[in-house]
Amino acid sequence: MSAETAQNARRSGGASLFTDQRFRSLFYQALVVGLLGAFIVFIVFNTAHNIEKRGIKTGFDFLSAPAGYDIAISPFLEYTSQHSHGRVFLVGLFNTLLVSVLGVIAATTLGVFLGVLRLSPNWLISRIVYCYVEMTRNVPLLLQILLWYAIFLGLPSVKQSMSFFDDTFILNKRGLILPEPIPGDGFMLVPIVFVVVLIASFIFARWARKTQETTGKTYPVFLINTAMIIGLPLLAFAATGFPLSFAYAELKGFNYQGGMSIKPEFTALWFALSLYTAAFIAETVRAGIQSVSHGQTEAAEALGLRPGRTMSLVILPQALRVIIPPMTSQYLNLTKNSSLAVAIGYPDIVQSFGGVTLNQTGQAIEVIFITMLVYLTISLVISTVMNWYNNRVRLVER
Amino acid sequence: MSLTEQQYAPGEHPDLPAPLGEAGLIAWFKKRLFSSVGNTILTILALYFLYDVLSTVIFWTLIGATFVGETKADCTLGGACWLVIGDRFHQFMYGLYPKSEYWRPNVTFVLMIVAIIPVLFDKIPHRGKFLLFSTLFPFIAFFLLSGGLGMETVDSSDWGGLLLTLVLGVTGIVASFPIGIVLALGRRSKMPIVRVLCVCFIEFVRGVPLITILFMASNMLPLFLPEGVNFDKLLRALIGVALFSSAYMAEVIRGGLQAIPKGQFEGADAMGLSYWQSMRLIILPQALRIVIPGIVNTFIGLYKDTTLVSIIGLFDLIGIGQVAVADVKWRGLAPETYVFIALLFFISCFSMSRYSLWLENKLHTGHKR
Numbered sequence: 001m002s003a004e005t006a007q008n009a010r011r012s013g014g015a016s017l018f019t020d021q022r023f024r025s026l027f028y029q030a031l032v033v034g035l036l037g038a039f040i041v042f043i044v045f046n047t048a049h050n051i052e053k054r055g056i057k058t059g060f061d062f063l064s065a066p067a068g069y070d071i072a073i074s075p076f077l078e079y080t081s082q083h084s085h086g087r088v089f090l091v092g093l094f095n096t097l098l099v100s101v102l103g104v105i106a107a108t109t110l111g112v113f114l115g116v117l118r119l120s121p122n123w124l125i126s127r128i129v130y131c132y133v134e135m136t137r138n139v140p141l142l143l144q145i146l147l148w149y150a151i152f153l154g155l156p157s158v159k160q161s162m163s164f165f166d167d168t169f170i171l172n173k174r175g176l177i178l179p180e181p182i183p184g185d186g187f188m189l190v191p192i193v194f195v196v197v198l199i200a201s202f203i204f205a206r207w208a209r210k211t212q213e214t215t216g217k218t219y220p221v222f223l224i225n226t227a228m229i230i231g232l233p234l235l236a237f238a239a240t241g242f243p244l245s246f247a248y249a250e251l252k253g254f255n256y257q258g259g260m261s262i263k264p265e266f267t268a269l270w271f272a273l274s275l276y277t278a279a280f281i282a283e284t285v286r287a288g289i290q291s292v293s294h295g296q297t298e299a300a301e302a303l304g305l306r307p308g309r310t311m312s313l314v315i316l317p318q319a320l321r322v323i324i325p326p327m328t329s330q331y332l333n334l335t336k337n338s339s340l341a342v343a344i345g346y347p348d349i350v351q352s353f354g355g356v357t358l359n360q361t362g363q364a365i366e367v368i369f370i371t372m373l374v375y376l377t378i379s380l381v382i383s384t385v386m387n388w389y390n391n392r393v394r395l396v397e398r
Numbered sequence: 399m400s401l402t403e404q405q406y407a408p409g410e411h412p413d414l415p416a417p418l419g420e421a422g423l424i425a426w427f428k429k430r431l432f433s434s435v436g437n438t439i440l441t442i443l444a445l446y447f448l449y450d451v452l453s454t455v456i457f458w459t460l461i462g463a464t465f466v467g468e469t470k471a472d473c474t475l476g477g478a479c480w481l482v483i484g485d486r487f488h489q490f491m492y493g494l495y496p497k498s499e500y501w502r503p504n505v506t507f508v509l510m511i512v513a514i515i516p517v518l519f520d521k522i523p524h525r526g527k528f529l530l531f532s533t534l535f536p537f538i539a540f541f542l543l544s545g546g547l548g549m550e551t552v553d554s555s556d557w558g559g560l561l562l563t564l565v566l567g568v569t570g571i572v573a574s575f576p577i578g579i580v581l582a583l584g585r586r587s588k589m590p591i592v593r594v595l596c597v598c599f600i601e602f603v604r605g606v607p608l609i610t611i612l613f614m615a616s617n618m619l620p621l622f623l624p625e626g627v628n629f630d631k632l633l634r635a636l637i638g639v640a641l642f643s644s645a646y647m648a649e650v651i652r653g654g655l656q657a658i659p660k661g662q663f664e665g666a667d668a669m670g671l672s673y674w675q676s677m678r679l680i681i682l683p684q685a686l687r688i689v690i691p692g693i694v695n696t697f698i699g700l701y702k703d704t705t706l707v708s709i710i711g712l713f714d715l716i717g718i719g720q721v722a723v724a725d726v727k728w729r730g731l732a733p734e735t736y737v738f739i740a741l742l743f744f745i746s747c748f749s750m751s752r753y754s755l756w757l758e759n760k761l762h763t764g765h766k767r
Contacts, residue, residue, distance in 0.1 A: 025588065025589050028589060028592070029589050029590075029591040029592060032591060032592055032595065033591060036595070043622045046621070046622055046623060046624050046625075047621045047622055049624075049625065050620070050621045050625070051621065053625070120440070121429075121430065121433065121437065122430065122431060122437050122440050122441060122444070123430035123431060124430075124431060124440075124441055124444040124445065124448075125440055125441075125444050128444055128447070128448065134748060134751075135744065137747075137751075138698075138702075138743065138744045138747035138748045138751065139702075139740045139743050139744055139747070140702040140703070140705040140716075140743055141702070142705045142706060142708070142709075142716060143705060143716060143736055143739055143740050143743065144740075146716070146719075146720075146732070146736055147732075147733065147736040147737070147740070150723075150732030150733050150736060151733060153732075154730070154732075154733065336606070336607035336608075337607065339607040339609045339610065340607075340609065340706070340709075342609060342709055343708075343709055350607070350609055350610065350613075354610065354613060358613070358617065364613075364617040364618050364621065365618060365621070368610060368613055368614050368617065368618060371610055371613075372602075372606045372610050372614075375605060375606045375607060375610065376602070376605040376606060379604075379605040379606075380605070
């Protein structure tokens, strides 16, 4: 009865409208939308006014205009200063992807290795890794990039280059120069064979697993696959008569000509990113392995599994579930941190497109919008892929 | 039965120490360093590695280093040349802050420590009064540093070095915490529009690198403002840093909110508390308590990230370091400069992470192995 009266009172009285939760929520949301709309109108109005006053061009026409500046590192695309800003964007994007992908690979390898070493029963090893992790994690990445860059620039000058294996590898302050591989006729067979073998080994692994599940018979899958993946392409390489030659660098005038050169900007950025992220990954891996209850290890040992099998069959599959989500964010961090390239002049997307192009065209809004969109897309792709993988290894519950 | 063996009545046998090989230093060495052949080899390799690294490091930083001298030519020992640090020490600490006013940053620094202690440790006498001071501290600090009311005004473009790094770090922390709470609450709000807006903001900021946000703050913010209104460089950088870290803070706090059992929310509702009352009195005190270690970690990240402002032309520690490196007098001393700055950062970040660990242990009530 009393509840009914209360409800009636709520319906009838205009003053008590505000005590109705639904109305209140609508009111607040309308307020938020209104304020936000007013804010946006305010900004758009100001921006339009400022752009007009400063004579800044708008629109995306600048993408096809010639850039007019050089980019030192463009391993995938041909680039000269005559190319457009759109081309700059592509070069920058590829450079970002290059250092990110190589960084992820190096950081994962080193990080997992360090994470396992951190759990080593050997006190000394575990302490050394601990010191490394703490020293790397507690120093800003930008500082580490600058430090590595300073170290690489401190290498001998071109005249006093360090040379290894009779001028095969040359190291000086302008970078590391390697012999450039030149594929001959029939070399394409090797990568084709490699891909075919890779697919075959995958199928074989699935078949072996099915067979084991149905009949219990096991095969040395890892051994056979490794032998196949390494051996068959080598065989193809030998069968076609080793169609690969190398172009060596030679000192001409003030610099080396020919060969492949890896610039110190790239190396410094790659080193710093990989070493920094590896420290975080090591901690993630350690935490993941430690999160698996000790009872699991004891149970596996009680079942008579050897330490290696305990690790690969019992501990790791469970640890992976804990490791993957933070690992995803480490990969994302590495990709985003690669934008620090701007500090040492490695032409990634932020340095070339978001930096030089922005300054030349003055079209801050368009340039920053495109740059941010690129990172958002990369983030989205990485998290989608890792979520898919995470779903695969997730604990399947009923 | 041998004659040497002593006889004890039942229950009278004294507790003997463990055999020498089972406890104490020798056992520890045996177990942790030389338990097997492989382990012994590892230990020897590690010792060699340590010797190699430590001897190089100690030679470079101490034995072969030069501490006294005037110019780079005095550094002849082959190790580090620390003269550059001594020569520019004031810049590393204060940037271009006028020399006669150095007492102001110094006083601010002391006050900062007084303001931080009651926030960090909860067993301080009169904590409430101290906390009141902590809330007032940002305003006092701003007044002391920038001047006014009879004190010489110091333009924020003259702030630099460690001073600027601390200003950025502390302001970022102070600003991002409340914004983070609001965003986290908004993300869990029942109002769809508020929720969507918060999710969009958080995910957008977390998806892009800080440097693009700083570029945005330094290049686009002036376009957004009406004519005549101009934020100085420091304020623009501060807005960028604060917005960036508030998104990360929001995610940490959301983790804490999700860990609160539903009964707490329902209980607060049953008590007739309003939304804000229940958040302030029931939910947030518990949620924040759980995620303090995560918050401290976010602060460490924020503190390290403040170095990025050197890219948009502010003279924080790294900015000052780059100026020092570019000086003809000290050309080629980049490693010394950066190692010095790294040491400063390491000290503060490492102590913060130790604090977070200490808290985690204090709050940890689960079972440990």
